[in-house]
Amino acid sequence: MSAGDLAGGYDLVVFDLDGVVYLIDKPIGGAPEAIEQLHGRGTAVAYATNNASRRSADVAGLLTGMGVPARPAEVLTSAGATATVLAERLPAGAPVLVVGADALRAELTEAGLTLVESAGDNPAAVVQGYGPEVGWRILAEASLAVRDGALWVATNTDRTLPSPRGPLPGNGSLVAVLRTALDREPDLVVGKPEPALFTTAAALSGAERPLVVGDRLDTDIQGAVTAGLDSLLVLTGVSTPADLLAAEPARRPTFVAADLSGLFGPAATAAVPLTGGEGGGWRVSRDGDAATLDGSGDPVVALRLLCAVTWDGVPPSGVTGASDAAREVLAGWGL
Template sequence: MPLAERYDLALVDLDGVAYRGHEPIEGAAVGLGGARARGMRVVFVTNNASREPESVAGQLSGLGIPTEPAEVMTAAQAAARLLADRLEPGSSVLVVGGAGLVTAVRAAGFVVVTSADEAPDAVVQGFAPEVGWAQLAEAAYAVERGAWYVASNLDLSLPTARGMAPGNGSLVGAVRAATGVTPDSAGKPSPAMYHMAVERAGAHDVLVVGDRLDTDLAGARAGGFAGLHVLTGVSSARDDVLAQPGERPHYIGADLRTLLEPHPEPTPAADGWWVCREAAARVVDGVLELDGPRAGADEALDVVRAACAAAWDAADRGAPLDASAVPELVVPVTTEG
């Protein structure tokens, strides 16, 4: 059956899934609107800590995806909860980031400071376009003096309309290089935000949807949730084939319209082949062999699914797979409709 009918809640990433920068991603509004019409609830779970849920909900609504602030879970909220696990209310926290992180930290009962000279109990760092050397330096001074260091996430890159840009993990790297201290991270791949969202929604059958294997899908595996990888952001179909067990998706789709479709399961066949409808794949002497039509999106996806089944089976059996022999697996983009 379609995923929107199989699962009652989708935990959907934002950057690279619903939008790219300020631009909508093809099929996002259609896919999410159709999923909601079939009874699936949606909560957007993002490693971006720069904005408040109200701002995120407003952007999504403007892109044709009606969203309430309560349907947005940010890494800023997860970071604030992580702080609350150790610090007493009223503790001082040096915030390096945007308005969303400041709001979440204050809402958790902490005093926000801006200077290491105020002797903060903790430093929390999240991405914001305005973060620069002065804020990073204050964070380094405070961490060097013993403040607990927390990051909203460790994503090295961030998809934008113009391409890949440095993410929070890259900015955290500057403070880490200066201090030698690695922060505790509240964001994905930790499943903490997923569990918070599920607790809020009261759901039972949960599907995590994301574009990055090392954060979204790794978090799904860590939290015990089914994961859908959409090929609209950072990780590629080739990355799926080469994925480590802890990052493997349960489903693969071109974009969010895949929520409205059933997903065929590859099955083993003779001579080591794995078959998915008209597509087939196997690993022979470390080389991935592919067979089947790839002209359309559905046919190309079936090749990817069969390739993943064959490659993962070989890897789990201890059979070597030559990564250099795994081609780029292009899935054509279909127009809205």
Template sequence: MRTTATLAEAYQAVVCDLDGVVRRGTRAVAHAVDALTALGVPVVYATNNASLTPADVAAQLVGLGLAVSADDVVTSSQAGAAFLGERLAPGSVVLAVGGRGVADALREVHLTVAESASDGELVAVLQGYGPLVTATDLAEAAYAVQAGALWVATNADRTLPTHRGVAPGNGALVEAVSFATGTRPVAVGKPAPALYDLSMARLGCGREDTLAIGDRLDTDILGAMAAGVDSLWVLTGVDDLRSFARAPDRPLPTYASVDLRALSLPPQVAVKDGSAWSCNGVAVTVDPVTGTVVITGRSGPASDVVERDSVLACAFRALAEARDGSGSSPAGLDALDRAAAALTSELA
């Protein structure tokens, strides 16, 4: 446990996810811009969204009110291109599927970009998300893979949070190609550690001094665990306590918060106290058999961000303990779901 005046002060650098953390579509997430602007440590914005170039992403973030340059952005397209650049000779022909961020990343590592499976001596496919990806693009990827091309996916996120709701992500498009070819790609984005490794290299910071921030358990949090860095899970995007309770691979963030205001607050860390988990006088107990939740120490409605984060710090630890102890039986999962639903209502 790190005891500092604020969570941000416990680290020398931050690797921050974008979609669901900083923005939803074209809109800023509440409190995100102010919280990130106030940070006294460098930030790299690491995104699994491969559709845009770092310069494009930086321009969007500037439009939201953040002071960001292209050097502050690392994309999964860059991670995928770096993976291929280490394995292919300069000038090798690679099919780019996705937004222009995919093609630009390939050119950065001196690879030749193809738009069709029949272009030149094609040796690989880099598939990333793009809002204008068509069935024809997916077919070209399938043809190339069937012909023996090395297939790399920038990421496998099946969904993408937007200001209108949740849309299909690159993982959904990858599944279409996989169904057609009967094969699976190498996925380099989160939860693989490559994107975090690139970000830390950009920051010049070690694992123990880096904090990763994300909203998705299956990418951001599992990726941070794979990379060996501490993580802050925020509830402003895709996942909530109910998805946490049922999440495969048992993701476990270091911290959790309702939003990014946690960065300017003391670290909220729950400790085991008998059968309960406690933080700042709040205690939470979850019965893994019945799903019953007991919360004590609350001073009133969950309007104060410190108290809400204290409840959340206890809640996710109690759910994790119950999750680890209940196994994956239907009855156990149902009990966990009831407990998570009750805890979610406390944070509403």
């Protein structure tokens, strides 16, 4: 570890993938270099993804092709975790109806479960994960099976997936179809914000002080908070500055940065909230349920300052700008 920067305070960095390391299949600028820098200093690295459409070996191959050397053992997916959970809960060979991609099907088969195609096959469980080819027919079969008593398991409930074109429907949107049809929640959600992926990564590496890095407050950061781990929110994916300002306590990160370069700056320059009312050329003043941002500088510093007042009761809608730079930043955040 290297003293003096944020990453240096941790013996394992657990990365989310979509929106942090890559978008769909292209690396985010600076991500391969940042991870290579961690490897160079001997910091352990792991990857924990809610995306159930790829197996660990496939993800490792994708990362390696992007210039990020990765081993399958370093990659934990919600598909693999779901297969492990079901293998523990169901008898060997139990029939399972899968709503999702081939990767999820392969994980369940490898875990010793039998895949079936319809509710008429009396599945013991319905397993739902993201798959770009999921359509009405399989959703209808899943609905019938759950109504008949099958255990309903979701690999994750991410409403969206990040992409270069903007957020796309994620598994949570597909889960919402069944939720509407069945008027109930899944029996079990395996992936983040449940802490299992993070705690498993720490156990596998023997880490005593892990750091979670993610782009989603509702999965990555909430999962880290639930697991009792420090976290870094990067603003390269789904959650926005406005989301951070409105975050409830269970979804508040330890640090925030524009991208993964924040790992190599002083921890104090990423800690959130930033108290004291001023820093980096910005000033925040509060008057009851309203706050004013003045000055200019790095927008992330302004965000950290504003979190101090919005997390203390000022609604994000009550924040206004007193300078041109402040108004421009707030407008860019949709405030």
